[in-house]
Amino acid sequence: xxxxxxxxxxxxxxxxxxxxxxxxxxxxxxxxxxxxxxxxxxxxxxxxxxxxxxxxxxxxxxxxxxxxxxxxxxxxxxxxxxxxxxxxxxxxxxxxxxxxxxxxxxxxxxxxxxxxxxxxxxxxxxxxxxxxxxxxxxxxxxxxxxxxxxxxxxxxxxxxxxxxxxxxxxxxx
Numbered sequence: 001x002x003x004x005x006x007x008x009x010x011x012x013x014x015x016x017x018x019x020x021x022x023x024x025x026x027x028x029x030x031x032x033x034x035x036x037x038x039x040x041x042x043x044x045x046x047x048x049x050x051x052x053x054x055x056x057x058x059x060x061x062x063x064x065x066x067x068x069x070x071x072x073x074x075x076x077x078x079x080x081x082x083x084x085x086x087x088x089x090x091x092x093x094x095x096x097x098x099x100x101x102x103x104x105x106x107x108x109x110x111x112x113x114x115x116x117x118x119x120x121x122x123x124x125x126x127x128x129x130x131x132x133x134x135x136x137x138x139x140x141x142x143x144x145x146x147x148x149x150x151x152x153x154x155x156x157x158x159x160x161x162x163x164x165x166x167x168x169x170x171x172x173x
Contacts, residue, residue, distance in 0.1 A: 034154075035098060035142075039156060043093060045094075047119075048146050050077075050091075053080040058070050061073055065157040066145070069094045069157050083124065084123065085121060086120070093114060094114065095172070097171050110143075111140065113137050113171035114137065114139075114171070115135065138172070139162070140160060140162055142157055144156065
């Protein structure tokens with residue numbers, strides 16, 4: 001009798017291991033949704049800190065971006081604060097398109113179209129210094145990586161750059 005119980009427990013344990021090993025990772029739709037959510041949090045921080053550059057918080061940025069991206073943005077906010085420049089209004093995502101995601105959902109590349117028409121750049125004296133030739137929408141190329149996050153469970157933005165004119169997947173077109 002004890003032999004049957006032991007065999008039954010062993011079979012159940014093996015079945016559980018097989019099922020755990022075969023558990024599929026997140027679907028591409030889930031990964032793209034996670035990347036978009038990470039982007040929206042990042043954009044929210046950009047909007048908040050552009051309005052009040054002196055309040056920029058590197059730790060908050062690092063919840064959604066790796067240290068290099070967070071540090072790059074902190075430099076921008078520090079320069080704006082020193083010059084007395086801030087933004088009024090907000091940037092809004094007009095389109096988010098995942099270009100590529102690897103099979104194990106560790107990295108995602110995307111292009112995003114950001115509507116900047118509602119954002120104005122204000123100088124220290126209160127005058128609007130927004131470039132009159134600035135386009136109403138700007139495309140950015142993004143890279144997300146799960147391996148760079150502290151607990152490997154969240155996608156972080158590891159690259160954030162204005163897209164080149166040669167971008168094949170321009171979401172602002």
